[in-house]
Amino acid sequence: MPGAIYAEGLVKTFGDVRALDGVDLDVPEGTVLGMLGPNGAGKTTAVRVLTTLLKPDRGRAEVAGIDVLRKPNEVRRSIGLSGQFAAVDEYLTGRENLQMVGQLYQMSGRAAKARAGELLERFHLTDAADRPAKTYSGGMRRRLDLAAALVVSPPVMFMDEPTTGLDPRNRQQLWEVIRELVAGGTTLLLTTQYLEEADHLAHDIAVVDHGRVIARGTSDQLKARTGGERVELVVHEREHIAAAQQVLRGFGKGEATIEEHIRKVTVPVTGGAKLLAEVIRELDSRGIEIDDIGLRRPTLDDVFISLTGHAAEIDEEAADGDGEDATKGAKGAKGKTGKAGRTGKKNAEGTESAEGAAAKEGTK
Amino acid sequence: MSTVSEVSARGAVPQPRGGITQSVRDSLVVAKRNLIRMLRIPEMVIFGLIQPIMFVVLFSYVFGGSISLGGNTDPSMYRQFLMAGIFAQTVTFATAGAGAGIADDMHKGLIDRFRSLPMARGAVLTGRTLADLVQTALTLVVLAIVAVIVGWRIHAGFPKAVAGFALLLLLGYAFSWIGALIGLSVRTPEAATSGGLIWLFPLTFISNAFVPADNMPMVLRNIAEWNPFSATVQAARHLFGNLPADYPVAAAWPMQHPIWASLIWSVVIIAIFRTLAVRKYRSATA
Numbered sequence: 001m002p003g004a005i006y007a008e009g010l011v012k013t014f015g016d017v018r019a020l021d022g023v024d025l026d027v028p029e030g031t032v033l034g035m036l037g038p039n040g041a042g043k044t045t046a047v048r049v050l051t052t053l054l055k056p057d058r059g060r061a062e063v064a065g066i067d068v069l070r071k072p073n074e075v076r077r078s079i080g081l082s083g084q085f086a087a088v089d090e091y092l093t094g095r096e097n098l099q100m101v102g103q104l105y106q107m108s109g110r111a112a113k114a115r116a117g118e119l120l121e122r123f124h125l126t127d128a129a130d131r132p133a134k135t136y137s138g139g140m141r142r143r144l145d146l147a148a149a150l151v152v153s154p155p156v157m158f159m160d161e162p163t164t165g166l167d168p169r170n171r172q173q174l175w176e177v178i179r180e181l182v183a184g185g186t187t188l189l190l191t192t193q194y195l196e197e198a199d200h201l202a203h204d205i206a207v208v209d210h211g212r213v214i215a216r217g218t219s220d221q222l223k224a225r226t227g228g229e230r231v232e233l234v235v236h237e238r239e240h241i242a243a244a245q246q247v248l249r250g251f252g253k254g255e256a257t258i259e260e261h262i263r264k265v266t267v268p269v270t271g272g273a274k275l276l277a278e279v280i281r282e283l284d285s286r287g288i289e290i291d292d293i294g295l296r297r298p299t300l301d302d303v304f305i306s307l308t309g310h311a312a313e314i315d316e317e318a319a320d321g322d323g324e325d326a327t328k329g330a331k332g333a334k335g336k337t338g339k340a341g342r343t344g345k346k347n348a349e350g351t352e353s354a355e356g357a358a359a360k361e362g363t364k
Numbered sequence: 365m366s367t368v369s370e371v372s373a374r375g376a377v378p379q380p381r382g383g384i385t386q387s388v389r390d391s392l393v394v395a396k397r398n399l400i401r402m403l404r405i406p407e408m409v410i411f412g413l414i415q416p417i418m419f420v421v422l423f424s425y426v427f428g429g430s431i432s433l434g435g436n437t438d439p440s441m442y443r444q445f446l447m448a449g450i451f452a453q454t455v456t457f458a459t460a461g462a463g464a465g466i467a468d469d470m471h472k473g474l475i476d477r478f479r480s481l482p483m484a485r486g487a488v489l490t491g492r493t494l495a496d497l498v499q500t501a502l503t504l505v506v507l508a509i510v511a512v513i514v515g516w517r518i519h520a521g522f523p524k525a526v527a528g529f530a531l532l533l534l535l536g537y538a539f540s541w542i543g544a545l546i547g548l549s550v551r552t553p554e555a556a557t558s559g560g561l562i563w564l565f566p567l568t569f570i571s572n573a574f575v576p577a578d579n580m581p582m583v584l585r586n587i588a589e590w591n592p593f594s595a596t597v598q599a600a601r602h603l604f605g606n607l608p609a610d611y612p613v614a615a616a617w618p619m620q621h622p623i624w625a626s627l628i629w630s631v632v633i634i635a636i637f638r639t640l641a642v643r644k645y646r647s648a649t650a
Contacts, residue, residue: 051480055647076482087473091404092397103393104483106386132404148477 002062003028004156004187005050010059012045012211019045020056021211027189027204029155032182034202035191036303042211043191044084047160050189051081064156064187077105080149084161088144090134094125097133101148112151119147123177139170146177157181157188163197175200195219195303207307215307226298226306230268231279236289238263244290247282251275263291387484394478394491395498398465402499409499412461416454416507423450423574424514431575434610440515441608447516448528448600449573452593454503455536456568458496459543460560465492466547467556475648486642493540500536504529519605528603531626535596538630541637548644572619573597578612589616592629598622 005027012020019042027033035043048054050061052072061068064078088097095116102112120129123143128136133144142162149157162178163171178201182188192198198205199219207215207222215222231251235244241258244265248256252267259266269275276295283290298306402409423446428439466489469475478488508516508529518525547556570587571577577588588594599622601607618625 048476053476053479073482076480079480081477081480083473083476087477089397089401089474090472091401096397096400100393100397101477101481104390104478104481104487106482 002026002065004030004065005033005061005063005189007046007050007061008059010046010049010056010061012042012049012054012056018211020049020059023059023208023211023213025189025206025213027187029187030182030185031203032178032188032190032201034198034205035189035208036193036195036198036205037191037208038193041208043208044160045211046208047081047158047189047191051079051158052076077152078154078156080152080154080157082146082149082157082159082162084164088133088141088148091132093130093132094120094136094144094147095129097144098147098151102151105152107152115151119150123147139166139173142166142170142174143177146174150181153186155185155187157186159188159190161191161193164193171197195298207303209307222303223298226303229270229272229298230266230296231276231293232264232266232296233279233283233293234291235263235265236291240288241265243286244283244288247279247286247288250282251279269295387487387490390484390487391490391494394488395494396491398492398495399498401465402495408461409502412457412499413503413506415457416450416503417510419450419453420447420507420510420514427574433576433608434612436608436610443511443515444517444519444606445601445608446574447511448532448597448604448606449568449571450511451504451507451529451532451600452535452573452597453564453568454507455500455532456539456564456593457561458500458536459539459546459564460557461499462492462496462540462543463547463550463556463560464553465496466544467550468553470548470648471551471553475645479645479648485646486638489541489544489638489641489645493537493544496540496543497533497537500540501533504532516606520603521605524603524605528600531596531599531603531623531630534630535593535626538633538637541634541641545637545641545644548641548648567591567593571597576611577614585614586616589614589619592626592633594618595622595625595629599626 003026005025007023007025010020010023011018021042023042023046025033025046035046037043045054049056050063050068052068052075055069063075066074066078068075088094089100092100098116098119099109099112102115103109105112107115117129120126123146125140125144125147128140133141136144146159146162149159159178163174166174175197178188178190182201188201190198190201203218205217205219205222206213215225217225231248233244233248235241241260241263245256245258248265248267251271252269254268256265256267258264273295276293280290280293283293424439424443427446428442429437431437431442433441433445466475469478469488475488543556543560546559547553550556550559570580570584571591571594572588573593577585577594580588595618598619602622613619618629
């Protein structure tokens with residue numbers, strides 16, 4: 001049985017740019033799928049198709065068991081959408097914004113009013129409830145936008161880069177809200193540029209690039225494929241490189257590699273900070289002087305390099321939340337046809353692992 | 365304090381009403397939102413008033429003595445003639461307001477929010493045009509008071525005058541649908557404002573609004589007499605009793621039957637531009 005969010009072969013082109021190039025998704029009810037990818041990967045386009053804002057050229061999609069293309073208005077009754085930029089009317093107060101959205105979800109005026117009050121309290125906006133939203137801080141606006149998406153407690157939620165541009169404290173608060181929401185049984189599709197965010201919130205992650213899902217799995221699975229943690233150190237004296245390599249070999253899970261010109265030695269490890277302390281003690285006891293040492297975890301860049309053979313290309317200019325990100329980014333990526341071959345090969349692997357993951361979910 | 369999941373459990377998805385009831389209700393909800401915005405940004409309403417008031421004063425006193433109406437250059441007679449033209453020009457400026465407002469909503473992502481809600485599909489635009497209609501009506505009231513101060517009078521009785529204002533408002537409503545389409549088609553609110561205004565100048569000047577069309581070159585005269593805008597101006601003049609007794613009426617059908625012509629033009633404009641705007645809205649992309 002397909003999940004609460006299901007998509008098959010979604011294709012959407014803007015001019016000659018393929019923003020979606022055959023996207024398949026399946027999100028089981030009550031789980032969170034994190035769509036991870038750089039700007040222009042097609043995340044926003046996918047969300048727009050699934051929330052009935054955009055018609056795909058090809059493919060089909062179901063949300064909450066309802067066909068998105070055939071019955072868009074029924075889908076709209078079952079979803080909440082929280083966008084990249086807080087879509088609230090800045091001249092209306094927080095309360096007026098929520099009441100309006102409630103009424104447009106076809107609640108009665110009285111019900112919408114009561115609901116607005118509840119949500120304002122829950123999102124710590126009661127004090128600011130009767131001020132125009134333009135006086136709100138960025139974090140408050142984002143909370144109001146999220147509250148607007150929750151007016152009818154939709155069974156399926158879409159959040160398009162909910163924390164982009166938020167400071168760490170507001171990001172933490174928003175994560176807390178999202179966790180509670182999911183604990184309550186909501187199915188969530190979340191797009192993000194941050195691996196850390198997907199890591200914290202998502203049961204399952206789909207890595208998207210150039211309009212395709214190139215890998216799918218849990219955060220741990222993706223990191224494992226990327227190569228996991230490693231210790232990197234830079235020795236002070238060139239002649240200590242060999243000795244340092246020998247030490248690291250003893251702690252590592254694989255071959256220690258050397259970059260002679262910068263006196264750097266790297267080894268994949270498991271064991272984290274505790275292991276790092278042991279490495280330092282061992283180096284010290286052997287009198288190997290070091291300039292720098294660190295434990296490196298896989299980042300979004302690492303996942304990307306490993307999966308696609310090229311860097312994540314986070315486009316600062318496009319990162320300002322412009323609605324045309326998808327088009328812009330995809331245009332930027334168009335010139336890199338030289339990488340298509342490699343990407344294609346990885347795609348095959350990605351598909352395989354996606355099927356593996358689906359099979360595993362099936363047996364649960 | 366309640367958790368999100370507890371709060372969530374309380375919001376139930378209501379059944380849609382569907383049909384015309386829902387359309388009307390949704391449109392009114394959106395209209396209310398736009399009216400609240402107008403109250404919170406009063407400078408927009410005030411700027412909208414300054415230009416027509418300036419036109420009333422400038423045209424009355426600068427052109428007043430130079431324009432001949434059926435051989436008569438009495439300035440007070442020109443003032444009677446002029447006002448319907450300025451009222452009509454003012455109502456068509458609602459085009460720019462509607463366009464800029466909708467372009468702004470697109471720009472800020474509000475149109476996306478509305479489009480993801482289970483609401484009637486034309487309601488966002490209908491709500492906007494209804495709010496503009498209210499603003500236009502208020503502007504007309506202020507303008508009529510200024511007109512009376514400079515010497516304009518109604519000579520055909522109150523009921524007919526009300527009918528005259530109704531035709532003007534209908535024209536303004538029709539033009540705000542043109543504005544809605546412009547607002548959905550451009551990328552920025554600024555473009556919508558200028559895109560909503562530029563073509564209004566030739567449209568309102570190649571007409572009978574400020575001077576009689578009979579002195580224009582033949583081509584312009586034909587355009588002026590068939591201009592939808594002229595029909596409403598002529599109709600309003602009739603209904604206000606502002607036409608001089610010996611004023612020569614052109615032979616063109618809209619000038620002979622200005623009230624019918626005005627009604628037909630406005631309804632046709634609404635039918636065409638509402639259809640186009642609603643279609644555009646459904647596929648709108650920020």
